Amino acid sequence: MTLDTSIVAAERTEAARQLIDRAQADVVDLVTVSALELCVLGGPRHPLFEEAVARAWMQLGNRRREKVIEWVTEGMIKRGLLLEDNPRTGYWQPDSCYSLKPELGIMLAGRCRPAFVVLTETADQNQRTPRFFALGDQAEPVRGIVAELPTALPSDLASGLPNVRKLGPLGRFYRYVLLSRDKAAEILAELTISPPLRSGEAMPSAWLVSAYHPDRQSPLGYRLSVRGDGTKARLDGPGPGDPAGTSYDVEGLRRVMFDLITRLSR
Numbered sequence: 470m471t472l473d474t475s476i477v478a479a480e481r482t483e484a485a486r487q488l489i490d491r492a493q494a495d496v497v498d499l500v501t502v503s504a505l506e507l508c509v510l511g512g513p514r515h516p517l518f519e520e521a522v523a524r525a526w527m528q529l530g531n532r533r534r535e536k537v538i539e540w541v542t543e544g545m546i547k548r549g550l551l552l553e554d555n556p557r558t559g560y561w562q563p564d565s566c567y568s569l570k571p572e573l574g575i576m577l578a579g580r581c582r583p584a585f586v587v588l589t590e591t592a593d594q595n596q597r598t599p600r601f602f603a604l605g606d607q608a609e610p611v612r613g614i615v616a617e618l619p620t621a622l623p624s625d626l627a628s629g630l631p632n633v634r635k636l637g638p639l640g641r642f643y644r645y646v647l648l649s650r651d652k653a654a655e656i657l658a659e660l661t662i663s664p665p666l667r668s669g670e671a672m673p674s675a676w677l678v679s680a681y682h683p684d685r686q687s688p689l690g691y692r693l694s695v696r697g698d699g700t701k702a703r704l705d706g707p708g709p710g711d712p713a714g715t716s717y718d719v720e721g722l723r724r725v726m727f728d729l730i731t732r733l734s735r
Contacts, residue, residue, distance in 0.1 A: 480578040480604075484571040489604075492613045492647040499572040499615070499645040500550065501623050504638060509541045515580045516683035517588075517600065521638040576645040579604040579615030583683060585690065585733040589657070590677045591665040597641070599660065601653055603733070611734045614653040620644040650734070654727035662697040662719050675705060678726075680733050690733050695722070 491497050502510075504522045513523040529537060545551045552568040569577065579602035587601040597619035605611045620642050622633055633640040648656070661676040676697075680690040694705035701716050704725070717725060 480571075480574045482571050482574075485575055488571060488575060488647060489613050492652075493649045496652060497647040499576045499647055500570070501620060501642060501644045502550075502573075502576075503541075503633075504641040504643070505537065505541050505636070506545060506550075507643065508639070509538050509545075510577060511581070516583060517580075517586055517602075519638065519641075522641065525636075525638045572645075575604065575613075575647060576615055579613075579645075580617075583615075584610050585680060585682045587653075587657070587730065587733075588677075588679045589660060590679065592674045593665070596665065598665075599656070601648075601657075603730075604647070605734075611650060611730075614648045614650060614730075616646050616648055616653065616656065618644045618646065650730050651727060654723050654730055657726040658719050658723035661695040662702045662717075662722055663699045664697055678729070680729055682733070691729055693725070693729070697722075 488497050488499075504512075504519070504526075507518075508522065508526045512518050513526060526534070542551065546553065546567075550570050550573045552570070584603035584605035586603070589598040589600070591598060599619070600617040602615040602617070603611050604613045604615050622640075622642055657678065661678060665674055665676060674696075676695045678691075678693040678695060680692075682690060695702050696705055697703075701718060702722050703716050
């Protein structure tokens with residue numbers, strides 16, 4: 470499947486520009502895709518991808534993986550995510566070219582070549598957490614932020630995927646939304662001001678917020694350790710803004726996150 474030129478084309482359509490404009494004032498839903506669909510769309514080659522999913526994908530074996538690619542591609546065509554550029558003359562071909570739904574093109578543009586990435590992590594390595602990809606180019610470094618939000622199997626897809634739980638990591642789902650920098654900072658603040666409590670955990674753990682540029686020789690930007698109680702939060706690690714140990718309410722934490730994203734945009 471050829472996608473590189475299709476991503477650029479989808480990102481530059483008038484529909485895509487309208488989505489980016491709308492995101493400056495409101496959250497714009499893009500797409501919800503499975504880990505299998507992400508793999509078929511080249512996910513393991515993106516600058517950031519879940520290791521467990523990539524490992525499960527490679528363990529399928531070449532012959533089985535080709536069958537899965539065919540099946541998943543057909544599913545994305547039926548869902549309207551992929552548009553065939555040429556009428557079919559026979560069976561599906563692995564080198565077929567497709568146009569992308571603008572929402573899918575924007576998601577892939579953010580994932581494939583982000584200006585920068587912001588990760589959220591907890592002490593529980595199995596906990597799936599949000600990730601943020603800056604959508605931009607040389608003329609405009611940040612046109613919007615593509616947020617990856619782990620989600621459950623959508624109800625409208627459940628009937629067609631009765632055995633999805635048996636797929637392990639390949640059965641995971643991701644919801645993608647397009648945000649402004651200010652809205653991304655707000656979501657980061659609301660997320661990290663509360664502790665990521667786990668069952669049976671006596672001491673609340675901290676959130677780790679990491680930011681980096683994947684295309685630079687020195688990619689790491691900032692790392693913030695945020696320990697909150699739902700009302701206030703302290704920064705236990707170095708980062709932009711006030712010294713470590715300063716206490717913030719959610720609005721103060723939003724300003725810290727916005728400062729972090731703004732510095733990365735330069």
